[in-house]
Amino acid sequence: MEQQTKRIATLDLIKGMSVIGMIIIHTLLINANVKSQSESVIGSFIVFLGRGTAIFMICMGITLMTSRHQSLKSAIKRGGMLILAAFFMNFMKFIIPAIFGFAPDNFIQKYGWHGPIEQQYVYLVQLGDILQLAGISLLFVGFIREYVKNKYGILAIGLLIALVSREVSGINIDYPVLNYISDLFFSNDYPAYIYFPVFPWMSFIIIGMFFGKWYLELNHNSRELFKNMLYIGLVFVALGAPLVFMYGEYNYNGFYHMGPGGVIYFAGWTLIFLWAIFKITSKMKENKFTSLLKYCSRNLTSMYMIQWILISWGKGIFGYRQYGIGTVLLLIVLYMILTFAVQNLLDRLKKKKPVLVLEHPVSVEETVLK
Known part of the structure; x- marks a missing residue:
């Protein structure tokens, strides 16, 4: 039975869904005009889906605790590789179009650039996304995993990071290189550099580690784990909702730079969502669609990079940002096909036969630049 195995099949399916979801979301954000994003039902729903980043973060934390790679050295190595992958992706996303002259004018004008072109290139390469957050977080959570053995100690660290996030938000060390590092940790200047600063977003990963540790203590009983997620999720929502809706300026302050109340509130809904998906998928039989999702889960990092570059x-x-929702839906289908085609090509280049049915899907941290 799935609940007695070390891996959690539901997480494989959720991470696979995130690959499909991010292609849909990113296509809309880049190609849909403002009206289609904010005033159409489909556009508004897709933008809402984009608020599901915490789902991926918590899943990442769980798999960090259940992965076969448990050494501190492995976490540091993989964290460094993720950071390098992030800079490579930015280079491919922004610099290649700029060099070959196919970056649209209205995209360049969006940032209001007037300085030297070289400075603009540096700006683009440094833009902070999920890969930078995941890489930096791995460098730190490796130490937590190595030295904090009590699951409640892990949870306390995650909540502490959320608690201080608004206090440290915006800290800047006005010195070359160090100012970029401080942005990665504490940026409050969205959308300039960093979309996902370590404070508060690493909290979600560490909360996931708490549940990963709990899963191991439950002897890999996923049914009990997700039941516990539901209970704690309800408590988190109850605690976070009044903070967000009554003291929102401090506790929410926008999706990308949440305060403690926002982290607890979003974490709560994420845990409830994970429980709901588990209830739906626990009785689901293996089929072509679930095999496809597991394939996406196995190649999450590379497919994330591929779809963004494309x-x-x-x-x-x-x-x-020129099209209505109808054209955007066609573009979503196009980018889906292209992303899978490029991933399939990479599989062939690596002399690996693309197999959709996987007996042992592995986590994002296990597949980084593998």
Whole structure:
């Protein structure tokens, strides 16, 4: 039975769904005009789906505790590789179109650039996304995993990071290189550099580690784990909701730079969502769609990079934020096909036969630049 195995099949399916979801979300954000994003039902729903980043973060934390790679050295190595992958992705997303002259004018004008072109290139390469957050977090959570053995100690660290997030938000060390590092940790200047600063977003990963540790203590009983997620999720929502809705300026302050109340509130709904998905998928039989999702889960990091690069390059063909929802839906299908085609090509280049049915899907941290 699935509940007695070390891996959690539901997480494989959720991570696979995130690959499909991010292609949909990113295509909309890049190609849909403002009206289609904010005023259409489909556009508003897709934008809402984009608020599900915490789902991926908590899943990442769980798999960090259940992965076969448990050494501190492995976490540091993989964290460094993720950070390098992030800079490589930014180079491919932004610099290649700029060099070959197919970056649309209205995209360049969006940032209001007037300085030297070299400075603009540096700006683009440094833009902080989920890969930077995941890489930096791995460097730190490796130490937590190594030295904090009590699951409640792990949870306390995650909540402490959330608690201080608003206090440290915006800290900047006005010195070359160090100022970028401080942005990665504490940025409050969205959308300039960092979309997902370590404070508060690492909290979600550490909360996931708490549940990963709990899962091991439950002897890999996923049914009990997700039941516990539901209970704690309800408590988190009850605690976070009044903070967000009554003291929102401090506790929410926008999706990308939440305070403690926002972290607890979003973590609560995420845990409830994970329980609901478990209830739906626990009785689901293996089929072509679940096999496809597990394939996406296994290649999550590479497919994340592929789809972003393709969508960014596509701006040179389709423009930037110009289309209605009908055209965007067609573009979503196109980018789906292209992303899977490129991933399939990479599989072949690595002399690996692309197999959709996987007996042992592995986590994002296990597949980084593998």
